[in-house]
Amino acid sequence: MASTPLSSDSKHGGHSHVQPVWLLLGNMLWLMVLLIITWWASTFDFGNVVINNVVAMLIATIKAVFVIWIFMGVMHASKLAKIWVVAGFGFLFLMFGILGDYATRQFEPVSGWETNVPNGGASSFPRQWPPQKKPEQVGENFRPRG
Amino acid sequence: MSAIPADPNVTAVSATPRTETNYLNADWSIKSWLLTGDHKRIAILYLVSVSFFFFLGSIAAGLIRYELTAPAGFILESETYNKVFSAHGIIMVFLFLIVAIPAILGNFLLPLMIGARDMAFPRLNLLSWYLFMAGGILIMGGMINGGVDSGWTFYVPYSSMYANSNVTMVLTGIFIAGFSSITTGINFIVTTHKMRAPGMTWFRLPLMVWALYATGVVIILGTPVVAVTLLCIIFERVFHLPIFSAELGGDPVLFQHLFWFYSHPAVYIMILPAFGVQSELIANFARKRVFGYHLIAFSSLAIAGLGFLVWGHHMFISSESMYQGVVFSLISFLVAIPSAIKVFNWTATLYKGNIRLQTPMIYALGFIGLFTIGGLTGLFLGCLGTDVHLTNTYFIVAHFHYVMVGGAVTAFLGGLHYWWPKMTGRLYPESIAKWNAVLVFIGFNLTFFPQFIVGFMGMPRRYHYYYFAPEFQPYHIMSTLGSTVLALSFIIPGLYLTRSLSKGAKASANPWGAHGLEWETSSPPPTSNFDQIPVVLDEVYDFDPVTEHEQDKAAQALEVPSYLSNEAKSAESEKEKR
Amino acid sequence: MAAIASDHGHGHGHDEALHHQFENMEQQNDSYIVGMWTFLVTEVMFFGALFLIYTLYRSMYQMDFFLAHEALNVQMGMINTFVLLFSSFTVAMSVRYAQLQKRGGVLAMLGITQVCALAFMVVKYFEYQEKFGHHLYPGPGFGSHPEYLHGATPNFAQLYFGLYFGMTGLHGLHVVIGMIVIGYLMAKWWRNSPMVTKDYIPTELVGLYWHFVDLVWIFLFPLMYLMPKP
Amino acid sequence: MFSNFPATPPQASSFSREHDIIFYALLALTIIFTVMVGIGVIYFVIKYKRGSDADRSRPIYEDARLETAWSVIPLILALIMFYFGTKLFITMRVPPADAQEIFVIGKQWMWHVQHSNGVRENNTLHVPAGKPFKLTMISQDVIHAFYIPAFRAQMHVVPGRYTTMWFTPTQPGKYHLFCSMYCGTQHSEMGGTVVVMEPREWANWIENGGQSQASLTLEQSGERLYKQLACNNCHGAEDNMRAPSLYGIWGKKRTLTGGRTAIADQSYLRESILRPHNKITNGYSNTMPVYDGQINEEDVLKLMAYIKVIGSSVGGPSSSGTDTAAAVLNGTKGTMSPFAANAIQYQNSSMRRVDSTPTTRSGELAVNAIAAQQEAKGN
Known part of the structure; x- marks a missing residue:
């Protein structure tokens, strides 16, 4: 057993498939080419910032696929491992459904909703910091305890 | 039919001879417990620690209830009250509900049920307990050292900028406890996939295993999201990294999105294993295969999947987009269907069964009633129009207590009683346990039903005072009364179960005459679970109510007493022999 | 259910690398691979939440994020990406050598990986040091030297740098954990432990983790360093 | 119920009735299903209790029709409730124009x-x-x-x-x-x-000004602030070199640099005050200072109210002087012209906290009216 590759243990070939050096090396070089393309694409003006973003993410995704498929050996992995890979990213996209909230409402990027000065400053409603023990009780409904 | 006859009277006599060494008495040293890789011992470690946390959480609950009997309070200051209800929520959610059924019953049963020697990763399993304890200790430490007053939901910006309490430490504890959850989830998934005994096909799995598998999926997909979300609050408090800070242009509502993206599925982490326990109990005590096995199995997976699509129904009025609210409401109504299917199927299982009203069965029947109410009141909150009025009130408090306590805790108690002989090798006293199960049901309803009414009237949750609205008081008094009964009914099992450890009659391998691989091995099981790995040839829940009924009749004719007393007698006679 | 003695009897004739709960090596290897992938799925969700936050804020404050990102050093980011891609290759090679049971090859490849990881952290250190020196760390002193803000609104620049430090910091933490794990694995190989020499799976698992760390950076780099002008 | 032991909240708005109808419909469903399941459970338990002589032959374990029925019927009921709940919700979220x-x-x-x-x-x-x-x-x-x-x-x-x-x-x-x-x-x-x-x-x-007095309306204080901050230096009556005019822009579609468009509503204006460089109207450069952190929330509200007044006026500033004065004299104070309100600045030349000095509302109005008249003469 010591002299033979461990991969021969498994009848199914499975994940113990030994990958050839040229594949790994070629994959690395190809990833580096993609990296340079990423950089080039970011300096190139496609006319619209959205296209730029999409292109950048597309190249990153291609890179990710090559890392997962070849380096991580999903190419030879069991069906179960493949399902987990797809499910993992599937649920990730599901989570991006959160953005649906922001896309479907007229979102207001509001800042300066109060001054940054802690104790009043220009604001007539100073944030109470540290919070006061008793708030000012004004109006007709001052509610005595008990 | 199987090698072991289905009739309990026969089983009790012809039980597998009790092996002398089992997982409990294999080694008595403390070290052997703290460094164990045995899933059964880890389950016991979890049982002890989770019971302790449950006790602490219950004390907090009692304080809340007593404080609220008076409109202006009479025990606590407002600040203390806030810390107490936060402690109650955090302990019960993160240290009890999420852990109780999966980590205690699930850990103990999963390998036994599928015929494996252990979990796939025993050391990871032990690590999970240590992470849980580390998290628990940090959480308790934070509560002692300054307390935490932000509620278990930790809404920003209150928790990130305004809370003066020790939020950071508690959040760190929850973060670590989350990883304990994740390791348990990974173990469940891999064990179910890879460790099944020969012949144990997917559709021969007990429904408990299906439920635990679905739970594992929810855990590994959801928990990391909340972990990183809570980490962002820690970053904001400690390193000033402004992630949700409204002052700097961040969005506090985003926190709620991410939080509920986990915390809604977390509700299913709590209730799915309870469904599993429920299916086991119903099948065994109705002596009948669960009605619609496939539908129940798939509805567990459907709930796990759909559970990730409804987080937005916690945010209908939190300035979420109206359109998204509509979509989430629709999916929430859809997710109610698999739950309804389960309830109907359990009821239908009783039809033409051979029902035995023993303690676990009483809990299981109570579960059906309470969960039906809990689930249906969920529709009030999933329905957009009524949610606007009812959310953030006691209505929601009552609703999730009906699901969490009425569902998860009832199922946990039922399951604990059911598998107690297997876990400890001892029988608990049946009659007192039976009456106590009824007491839980009464106490629970008395505690939480009035909260529906007071919630509909508009009493907001997390309120310390209501002196300005004295019309709420009668309901709070009723609720506190009920909570006292409920507390009593939680203390009694603690006492008699502990007592049964030394005084209880010894249990045979299969005291219920149940089916399932866990009953094939001795009680308590040996360290390696099975002397030989079993090969499964039968379908799951292979009961035969008709034959059993005939056997019962024959036994009655012979005036053989019921098997439990029979069991006790045989144990006593064994004692005498010694 | 019937309990019949199975052929896979326990306790006879299995090798040292097989744990007691498994019946054979194939089951064990499968379990470890599935377990690791399940763990990586949780990691995907973990970083995914941060990427989601980043996506939202960047779409809300495009201009400010663009201006703030000009403070980053693209060359350093490029170098780090190259280093990580190369280390991914060396790790994949070490897995190959582990499968072929060539101890020297494994040690050499893991050694190169360690050097790459160290180089990555050193570059990271210099980057962080520069940001701290320019008062670009979120908190009370943020932006006290506005010339480094490149015209971005301080509040939103703070948001950007909060996410920058949060995400690259967590990624850096993963690199450090990876270094510790690889160091442990190297020690095992060095001492000829049967845990790794008889079974290539531990090396494979560490490899999977390291590739994942690379994967995160593949997305972080264009998102943080290469922002198009809106 | 007894008056001192109520079980329902009072109904006091236009939503209350519709809400309660949906609530009670859901309640009825809850009771029907709970009772159905409860009776089923109790009946089966009694009938098939161990030892009873009930017929147990030919039990069923799966029944596609039955299972479909109890999946589909609740689904239909759920969808009906969803429809009514959503209808009410949308009503609740969309305010009428005259609110x-x-x-x-x-x-x-x-x-x-x-x-x-x-x-x-x-x-x-x-x-x-x-x-x-x-x-x-x-x-x-x-x-x-x-x-x-x-x-x-x-x-x-x-x-x-x-x-x-x-x-x-x-x-x-x-x-x-x-x-x-x-x-x-x-x-x-x-x-x-x-x-x-x-x-x-x-x-x-x-x-009578309610409990606490306010000497100025929101629009009036807005205008005062508008002057103080010298907004009118750039945003004049008509578009000029530096900035677009704000007259008549309320609710209009604005074309921004880069071809995007935006509706000049509250959120757009708010953003444009606080962070003007974010959305620049087509044809202008980014010259306006950032008010982010300079003014507080209340001030933004005031400015917004004022901009709404001038933004809704059609003819520009010169048309409305006398009309408004007359309107003020008649006691209508809904849409006060900025110039009428402007006059108050002469009366209150010293800045004082808005609600510090209680004066009667009518007195204040008289002052406004006089000022407006004077102004109208001046025109």
Whole structure:
């Protein structure tokens, strides 16, 4: 057993498939080419910032696929491992459904909703910091305890 | 039919001879417990620690209830009250509900049920307990050292900028406890996939295993999201990294999105294993295969999947987009269907069964009633129009207590009683346990039903005072009364179960005459679970109510007493022999 | 259910690398691979939440994020990406050598990986040091030297740098954990432990983790360093 | 129920009835299903209890028709409830055009309310029956929730973002106002009373300035601020080199640099005041200073009210002087011309806290009117 590759243990070939050096090396070089393309694409003006973003993410995704498929050996992995890979990213996209909230409402990027000065400053409603023990009780409904 | 006859009277006599060494008495040293890789011992470690946390959480609950009997309070200051209800929520959610059924019953049963020697990763399993304890200790430490007053939901910006309490430490504890959850989830998934005994096909799995598998999926997909979300609050408090800070242009509502993206599925982490326990109990005590096995199995997976699509129904009025609210409401109504299917199927299982009203069965029947109410009141909150009025009130408090306590805790108690002989090798006293199960049901309803009414009237949750609205008081008094009964009914099992450890009659391998691989091995099981790995040839829940009924009749004719007393007698006679 | 003695009897004739709960090596290897992938799925969700936050804020404050990102050093980011891609290759090679049971090859490849990881952290250190020196760390002193803000609104620049430090910091933490794990694995190989020499799976698992760390950076780099002008 | 032992909240808004119908429909469904399941369970348990002589032959374990039936029937019922619930919700979220606006600011631990004519109140809200009101709300610190159980209306109040809710009160009386989102130590005491008055009574109340006095309407203070900040140096009556005019822009579509468009509504204007460089109107460069952190929330509200007045005027500044003066004399103070209101600056040359000196509302109005008349003559 010591002299033979461990991969021969498994009848199914499975994940113990030994990958050839040229594949790994070629994959690395190809990833580096993609990296340079990423950089080039970011300096190139496609006319619209959205296209730029999409292109950048597309190249990153291609890179990710090559890392997962070849380096991580999903190419030879069991069906179960493949399902987990797809499910993992599937649920990730599901989570991006959160953005649906922001896309479907007229979102207001509001800042300066109060001054940054802690104790009043220009604001007539100073944030109470540290919070006061008793708030000012004004109006007709001052509610005595008990 | 199987090698072991289905009739309990026969089983009790012809039980597998009790092996002398089992997982409990294999080694008595403390070290052997703290460094164990045995899933059964880890389950016991979890049982002890989770019971302790449950006790602490219950004390907090009692304080809340007593404080609220008076409109202006009479025990606590407002600040203390806030810390107490936060402690109650955090302990019960993160240290009890999420852990109780999966980590205690699930850990103990999963390998036994599928015929494996252990979990796939025993050391990871032990690590999970240590992470849980580390998290628990940090959480308790934070509560002692300054307390935490932000509620278990930790809404920003209150928790990130305004809370003066020790939020950071508690959040760190929850973060670590989350990883304990994740390791348990990974173990469940891999064990179910890879460790099944020969012949144990997917559709021969007990429904408990299906439920635990679905739970594992929810855990590994959801928990990391909340972990990183809570980490962002820690970053904001400690390193000033402004992630949700409204002052700097961040969005506090985003926190709620991410939080509920986990915390809604977390509700299913709590209730799915309870469904599993429920299916086991119903099948065994109705002596009948669960009605619609496939539908129940798939509805567990459907709930796990759909559970990730409804987080937005916690945010209908939190300035979420109206359109998204509509979509989430629709999916929430859809997710109610698999739950309804389960309830109907359990009821239908009783039809033409051979029902035995023993303690676990009483809990299981109570579960059906309470969960039906809990689930249906969920529709009030999933329905957009009524949610606007009812959310953030006691209505929601009552609703999730009906699901969490009425569902998860009832199922946990039922399951604990059911598998107690297997876990400890001892029988608990049946009659007192039976009456106590009824007491839980009464106490629970008395505690939480009035909260529906007071919630509909508009009493907001997390309120310390209501002196300005004295019309709420009668309901709070009723609720506190009920909570006292409920507390009593939680203390009694603690006492008699502990007592049964030394005084209880010894249990045979299969005291219920149940089916399932866990009953094939001795009680308590040996360290390696099975002397030989079993090969499964039968379908799951292979009961035969008709034959059993005939056997019962024959036994009655012979005036053989019921098997439990029979069991006790045989144990006593064994004692005498010694 | 019937309990019949199975052929896979326990306790006879299995090798040292097989744990007691498994019946054979194939089951064990499968379990470890599935377990690791399940763990990586949780990691995907973990970083995914941060990427989601980043996506939202960047779409809300495009201009400010663009201006703030000009403070980053693209060359350093490029170098780090190259280093990580190369280390991914060396790790994949070490897995190959582990499968072929060539101890020297494994040690050499893991050694190169360690050097790459160290180089990555050193570059990271210099980057962080520069940001701290320019008062670009979120908190009370943020932006006290506005010339480094490149015209971005301080509040939103703070948001950007909060996410920058949060995400690259967590990624850096993963690199450090990876270094510790690889160091442990190297020690095992060095001492000829049967845990790794008889079974290539531990090396494979560490490899999977390291590739994942690379994967995160593949997305972080264009998102943080290469922002198009809106 | 007994009057001192109520089980339902009072119905006091236009939503209450519809809400309660849906609520009771759901309640009926809950009771029907619970009773059905309960009776089923009890019946089966009694009939098939161990030892009973019931017929147990040919048990069924799966039945596709039955299982489909109890999947589909609840689904249909659920979808019906979904439809009605959603219908009500959409009504609740879309305020009618004629709703009068009230501004609400939540802070730890009180509610601050500003009526559109400048009357302010704390922890109370006075509204007349039969008139729709739209509440625009924002928080100064943590998340709160504005909750009036009798109106069946609730909405979170979030920092950094306006949220809105609306209602038409129907039943005069006093009702609870709660903060229902946990907000800190005194969360349970952050609340008060909503007073629904008869319309005439309310008109009187608002005329007298409510409990606390406000010397200026929101629009008037807005204009004062507009001058103070020298907005009019650039944003004149007509578009000029430096900046577009704000006259008549309210609700109009604006073309921005880069071809995007935006509607000049509250959120757009708010953003343009605080961070003007974010959305620059086509043809202009980024010259306006950033007011982010310079002015507070209240000031933005004031500016917004003023911009709404000038933004809604069609003919520009010169047309309305006398008309407004007349309107003011007649007691109509809804749309006061900026120039009429402007005159107040001469009266109150020294800056004083808006609500520090109580003066009667009518006196103030008279001052306004005189000033407006003088101004009209000057034109």
